[in-house]
Amino acid sequence: MLRDITLGQYYQADSIIHRLDPRVKLGSTIIFIISLFLFNGAAGYLVAAVFLALVIKLSRVPFRFMIKGMKAILFLLMITVVFNLFLTPGEPLIRVWTLTITKEGVRLAILLAMRLSFLIIGSSVMTLTTTPNQLTDGMEKMLGPLKKIKVPVHEIAMMMSIALRFIPILMEETDKIMKAQLARGADFESGNLIKKAKSLVPLLVPLFISAFRRANDLAMAMEARCYRGGEYRTKMKPLHYGRKDWIAYIMVGSYLIIGILASKFLPIVAGEIIARFWS
């Protein structure tokens, strides 16, 4: 029932993107997202699309997994498009009843739709090619310098990886308890809101109890292994940058530069060509 929801949506494959250091992927994703906000025209987005397509191709993850994440924001995307389409002031194109579609509105709607979908697909590439544990490892290392100002980076990373680890377990548990209560004639669907909320009690109480039991067991097990937090702790698989990681950084950097240059000069160049063509 609940098994369809995947949060850690890692897709197992052997590709250069999968093998990259998680820090590279995290950093690149952030740069990619920033670049989407820097680019303001068709030219920049063309570069972004080419770059994204290239990365997807390299990652060997089927494209349909990439757009899976889009389903979740489809509603948001539609609202954004509709609002921008109708509420942007400017040169009117079509008039429907009291609503006007303007030229600027169309431009903005397309731009925002692309920005949002690229954003989701871009971060999907990261989550599909990096296991949640690698991600938290990368984050811990990247935030390392914050330790100097007494930010408990290791503890935060530990909490995150534990939380991530427990999501599928609790999901399974919910499924089990739900079925057990259904077998006792429980009804989770019918009735008004209050009745529905009440019907969740037989589900939530056992779920919380089991969550606490598991947390307790885990704490015990960690203590039995003398776990004592971040200080002086070494890693079994420490993160090291390799040659491919530096190459990846260089490629992302050049993407950013090409994108900025393209969105600055391509319209001018294109304008020149069109102008020459016309004259």
Added chain:
Amino acid sequence: MSIIIDKVSHVYGEHTAMAVKALNEISLVIPDGQFIGLIGHTGSGKSTLVQHLNGLMKATSGAIYFNGEDIDADGFNRKLLRSKVGLVFQYPEHQLFEVDVFTDVCFGPKNLGLSKKEVELRAYEALKLVGLDDDYFYQSPFDLSGGQKRRVAIAGVLAMKPEVLILDEPTAGLDPKGRDEILDQIFRLKNEMGITVILVSHSMEDVAKYVDRIIVMNKGSILYDDEPREVFRHYEALEEVGLAAPQVTYIMKELRDHGYEVSDEVTTIDEAKEEIIRYFKNSVRK
């Protein structure tokens, strides 16, 4: 009154790369009043199969008939089905949630829309059936021991007065004493109430003593479906699928191999005792 399973298959994660066929065209008839042991290695599909019987899972293909009605048909009362086919899950104590034992057992019959009096009567009866003392009735279920919790959970299903009772590994994680108590009680229940019982387990020892019929599952298919002694005859094949015949069966086999003319169709310790005594009496007479 019976359950007919007609070529039921179930595929987990259909249409994905990770599709797993958990059940493969299972056909079974479960008549009234039988005590059935459903045996299989972990992942053989036995838990999946029993969840189909009360409509918690839907077959990918095939049909299940309860008393002649297709349980997947539109308008079939699935809630009623779930009260008729009681399913006790693995570690059922994890589903307890009420403030006291008695209220928790009332949950099932209350969902059936019975009167308060009837609900309480059924809860009382069910708790007595599983052999829980009155002293525990108003304690929090979370303060009980593991074995007691499990009994409360079983009572929670019994209070719905099912015609078919399915227990998914009811003895998992219990000590030998707790295990024997629970199994003895289930056996008594079956005889007193005349209900059908399906006992899911991976331990032959558990079921050999009680059941009339053993269904052995392997990789989503039925390997054997017969009386216990007939099934245990295939002990070598059972070992290949990660199961085993009860230990006494092996002892009797060894005895035979060493030239003692005892029957090897023995499945319980009591039977073995009788058989060995019989053999020695005979040989002394000679």
